[in-house]
Each structure stands twice: as C-alpha cells, then as structure tokens.
Amino acid sequence: MSRTAKPPEQRSTAPSRDIIGRGPSLADTLALRLKDEIVSGRLRPGEKLATEQQISETYGVSRPTVREAIGRLKHDGLVITRQGAGAFVADPGAVSVFRLDIADFSNREEIRNIVELLMAVEATATEHAAVRRTKGELKAIEAQLRAMQAAVDRGETGVDEDVAFHRSIVEATGNPFFRDLSDFLDRRVRNFIRTARSNTARIGGMAQAVQAEHQAIFDAIVRKDAAAARAAAENHLRNAASRLALYLER
Amino acid sequence: MSRTAKPPEQRSTAPSRDIIGRGPSLADTLALRLKDEIVSGRLRPGEKLATEQQISETYGVSRPTVREAIGRLKHDGLVITRQGAGAFVADPGAVSVFRLDIADFSNREEIRNIVELLMAVEATATEHAAVRRTKGELKAIEAQLRAMQAAVDRGETGVDEDVAFHRSIVEATGNPFFRDLSDFLDRRVRNFIRTARSNTARIGGMAQAVQAEHQAIFDAIVRKDAAAARAAAENHLRNAASRLALYLER
DNA sequence: ATAACCAAGTTGCCTGACAAGTAGGAAATT
C-alpha cells in the first residue's frame, strides 16, 4: 500500500540549520508593518487605512497580497472593513481577540515567563476544580491518576498520562478559558522538554515523585478543599519547574 | 456606460455557494470549516490538506479565497505550508500561537468565565509585582494611585486612572505575558461595563471604596509582602466582581 | 546499483476584471 501522507519534517522549536520555516511571505511582512502602524499609534482608532490600491503602490506588492495582510489584521480584530467604504482601525476596547504568541521558545527568559503564567493559571484552575467538580469529573480524574500509576509501574515515563491527568482537572473547572489556555501552555512546555532532552531521563525516582504530588492534588479535590488543592498544585508546579530547570542546566 | 450587466450564466462553474452559507465573508467561513476539520481530529497532525485546487472545487470558491482561508490557519499556527509540497496540519505541541476569542460577550456565563480568568491572572501578577518591583516602578504605581485619588476628589469616576493603576502594577511583574493578557482582559471587561451602563452610576461612595482597596494593594507592594499583596488584590477583584454583578442585575 | 535528471504537481504571487456596497455631489422637485 502506498502512503499518501509524508512526514512533514516539521521544524519544532529546536534550532535547526534553518530559521523557522521559510522566510516570511510578503503578506507576512506587510501585515507586520501595518500592525506596527496601528499599535504604535500612528493610525488612531476609527481612522481609515489607505485603500488597498494605495497600499499596493506604496509597498510595491499586488492587491491580493495587500488583501491577505489586511485579512490577518481583520482576523485578529485590529481592523474592521466595510465593503465600499474602506478599512478602519478598530477600537482597542472592542477587540475581542487576544493572541498569545510564543515567538522565541529557545529564549531562556521567555520560557521562565511562560512557565510562570502556566503556574498561575493551573494553580487557580485546580483550586476551582476542587470545589466544582461533579462526581463524574472526579471519577475521570481518578481514572487518569490510576492510568499514570500503571504507566509508572510499567517503567514508562507516563508523560501522556500526566498530561491527561492535568487536563481532566482543568476540564472540571467548567471554564473553557482556563481549559484552553492551560492546555496550550501545558502542551507547549512539555513539547519543549520533549525536544530538549530525552524523556527517559525522567525515569529514576522522578516519576514516583510526580505521582506522589498528583496524589496530594487528587486527595484535596476529593475533599473539595480549595486551599489544599491550590497548595498541592503550587507545590507540584514548583517542583515541575525545578525538574525543568534540571533539563535546561545541561 | 461600460457597466452593462452580463448574463449571469457565466457563474455556472461555481457549484452553488450555499455549501458554505453566507457568513461574514467566504474566506471567514471557509477558514472556520477547515479549522473544524483540524480540531475535530478528522485531519490528524502531519497529514496533508487537500490542494488549494481541490478545496476550491469542493467548497465552490475561487483559489484566492481558499488561499486567504489557509493563510489564516497558517497565521494561527494550525497548518504549515511548503511551496511545492502542500499544506500540512501542524503538530499541536509545536503550535506557538494561542487565540483567546471572546465570541459572545453578552452571554452572562462567558462574562463570568472571563472575569474569573482576569482575577486569577491579576491576583498572581500583583503577588509577583510586590516582590519584583523596582523603586522606579513603585514610584509609577504611587503616581497612578495619587492620580486616581485626585480624580475621585474631583468627583469623577476615575475609570481611566483605575486602569492605569492596574496597568502599572502588572507592568512591574516584568512578565510581558501577564501584562498583555491582563491588559486585554481588563480592557474588555471595562469596555463592557462602559457600554452596559453609564459610568456615573459608580459615583456615590463606590469610588472611595475602590480607592481604599487600591491603597491596601499599594501598601503591600511597598512592604514587598507577596501574600498580603495577593490577598488585597483578591479582595479588590472580588469586590469589583460584585460591583459588576450589580450593574448586570438590572 | 547508484546517481543525475526530468516532468507533473503544488504553492507563491501577479495582472486584470467584474460585482456589491458606500458616500458625496449634481439634478430634480417642492
């Protein structure tokens, strides 16, 4: 049988010989320029952008390319267009889209900042989950905890089960914003670890330590003890950050 | 007049655009469709998307429109394109862009969720700011506190000064993610209040209460007392949420 | 068997055109 999908040789954050992806497209750079015009304040809210024709001439690109660039700003809520009238800078207070862009994940400080945000979100999420979880959600959390234990017992790293455990908790907050943001940050950080160092480095007591911390979180959730849940989550995240630092050291 | 109409029969190649429906724009709706294919898991990471030509025929839109839609997915990090090869679904772990989309801000529950996230982010930010603030940043925070007091004394609502006060705090965390996210949520919520009800409703003791809570936060930051700073911020945010609920009640 | 090469396929970008909608001024009416 023939394979239709080829491995996309995806460039992750690991700095290969090539810079990230290709060189940015024309629309990419143009979008950045226009965005700069807005955030810098040279174009004020409500003000009308130049017409596509004018921008096209100014920057020496075709109209479709200009449209692509403006389309992104529109997608990000920075401008609104009205057919026949033009494109206008949106009111900052009415912008309903927030973009969290981790541009440079090899930057040490950026990692620190991301982890810090992750800790804040997940600690609070765990606190809320402890109070709000339904019986069904509690069962789901327990199942993930058991699955993690089973993986550890088999001598595996249990990274996937670890992710699933945390995900089942943030799910129990009932707040999709917590869930999605936590999910994103978690995946991002873990993916970094995965590429930075082999997961096998985790075996050797670490998995057991992680599991013990998980158990503490779970116990607090069972008791619906918000304060204890937060404390346990903070402790776990602090330790996780230390383990991450271990990976980074060498 | 060169604008004479032509027989509409030439559209025959397009197989009824009803497939997509008439949303905001063809590219908009198409982008949503394709995004759904990815997040739902029908298209797995690494898998190749249909060619622009095929998508164009499937959905009955032109290739430029398809390009615009794919361009957005690319912008959001969901797909990666390689000239000559095709477009591929990105590895979720490698996605470096997070979109927080407040679709329906009139939904009561969505407001609650957003405020909850705001509280989590800003309470932690205040805690960090208390420990890390430089002398210069402390001066800036104090200046905003004074400006707010002056506004209140003049009988104004001091909403703008209020925003500036919080902004100077999250700035002192030294973490741009906290700053930007807090800034966005704050603006969004306040803008909602602004439109939901006249700001003058705030006058009448409320401003003084707000100011007292601000003072408590500031005092804790002066002492570099992280726990007290968090407690004061949580108290302030809880009260602010109550005041917001007051607006919403009627 | 291995390496060089070629042709089909795909994305990136362009030009040109028309449809749909907007806004301001000219023309008609009161």
Add this chain to the structure above:
DNA sequence: AATTTCCTACTTGTCAGGCAACTTGGTTAT
C-alpha cells in the same frame, strides 16, 4: 432656497487565468 432623489466615482469582495519557484517520484544514464 431648501429638500429629496438619483447618479457616479470610489472601495472592498470575489473570480479567472497565468507564470515562477519549489517539491516529489519515477525515469534514464552512468
């Protein structure tokens, strides 16, 4: 003279077709 109606230029939304740059897999030459 003031008001309403209508027309026209302008702008965005969409389409069609085409060429260049690049990838891929099979074919040919060594």
